[in-house]
Amino acid sequence: MPELSRRRALTAAAALTAAAGVQPALVPSARAAEGAGHRHDSPVGFDEVYRGRRIQGRPVTAGGHHHGPGYAVFVDGVELHVMRNADGSWISVVSHYEPVPTPRAAARAAVDELQGAPLLPFPTR
Secondary structure, three states: OOOOOHHHHHHHHHHHHHHHOOOOOOOOOHHHHHOOOOOOOOOOOEEEEEOOEEEEEEEEOOEOOEOOOEEEEEEOOEEEOEEEOOOOOEEEOOOOOOOEOOHHHHHHHHHHHHOOOOOOOOOOO
């Protein structure tokens, strides 16, 4: 009998999963595919002073850096470009490589990274 390889084990697991009628974890659900690019669970707005800087966030319908429904974040009145990742985390143009769980956390991370420097407007074109 041939030795069990990783490929054969994965093939057998996929066949058993298909035979059992269970949806594999690697296949996106219909809900995830349906909602791709449009999220209905937008966070609520916030307005606070963090480390001496005023940070604000609110859902928006369009305009600015948004191509439809989205979320706008501001540091001292200047818009901080934020983006929601597919896994639900958020990043900003200032802290692009450090995903955070909420837009508020993205604003706070940007303030930390700016270290007192002003946020410059992000060009729209």
